[in-house]
Amino acid sequence: MLLRTILHVWLSRFGKRAGHYDVVSTRFRVLPTDLDVLRHMNNGVYLSIFDVGRFDMLRRNGVWQIFEDRGWYPVVASETITFRKSLKLWQRFAVESRIIGFDDRAAYVQHRAVVDGEIYAEAFIKARFLKRAGGTVPLAELLDAVGRTPVGLELPEWLIRWGDDVRLPSTRTAAPSVWE
Numbered sequence: 477m478l479l480r481t482i483l484h485v486w487l488s489r490f491g492k493r494a495g496h497y498d499v500v501s502t503r504f505r506v507l508p509t510d511l512d513v514l515r516h517m518n519n520g521v522y523l524s525i526f527d528v529g530r531f532d533m534l535r536r537n538g539v540w541q542i543f544e545d546r547g548w549y550p551v552v553a554s555e556t557i558t559f560r561k562s563l564k565l566w567q568r569f570a571v572e573s574r575i576i577g578f579d580d581r582a583a584y585v586q587h588r589a590v591v592d593g594e595i596y597a598e599a600f601i602k603a604r605f606l607k608r609a610g611g612t613v614p615l616a617e618l619l620d621a622v623g624r625t626p627v628g629l630e631l632p633e634w635l636i637r638w639g640d641d642v643r644l645p646s647t648r649t650a651a652p653s654v655w656e
Contacts, residue, residue: 480525480528481531484502484528485531485535487532488531488532488535488536489535491535493536493538494533496537496539496575496623497537497575497629498574499572499574500529500533500572500574502529502570502573503568503570504528504529505567506563506569507565516564517562522589522599523555526573526589527552529571529573530573530585530601533573533585534550539575542621542622543605546607546613548605548607548618550604551605551606552601552602552603554601554642555599555600555602556638557598558599559596560595560596560598562596563589563596563597567591569589569591569596570590571587571590572587573588574586576635577630578619579631583602583618584600584635585601586599586600587599587600587601600635600638602639
């Protein structure tokens with residue numbers, strides 16, 4: 477995955493530029509190291525490849541440079557994925573990525589693994605933003621930097637509920653592992 481990430485860091489320099497809220501497509505091929513024992517792409521690999529697609533999107537839409545200039549970085553807070561079809565060895569596919577909106581604390585990104593226009597898997601990522609100097613980036617400050625969301629870009633109600641339902645306690649709060 478590290479080599480794939482380095483390759484896409486380099487390729488993103490030459491990729492088509494995009495607006496902050498555009499869908500960005502990043503091409504991949506299923507490699508032997510992506511497979512599980514059933515000889516299709518491992519479910520965990522999808523999320524790793526979506527990470528690479530998200531980074532490519534942020535580089536090509538200019539948001540990564542904004543983060544770098546301000547000393548910010550994104551961290552995944554929650555993610556969910558749904559599978560529809562399996563990707564097989566050497567199969568070409570694209571990861572389509574877009575920023576789909578914000579709640580009061582985080583940004584949400586949608587990813588799709590797509591083959592010939594058909595969705596094979598889809599994931600939703602909830603990301604928070606931290607400052608290298610310490611602390612979190614307030615959403616108002618983030619939106620001032622990247623620009624307000626386009627009219628009509630609203631998070632689906634189920635996604636907001638999901639984000640709330642799966643949230644763990646703050647890192648400043650105790651979170652003992654007690655099974656009920």
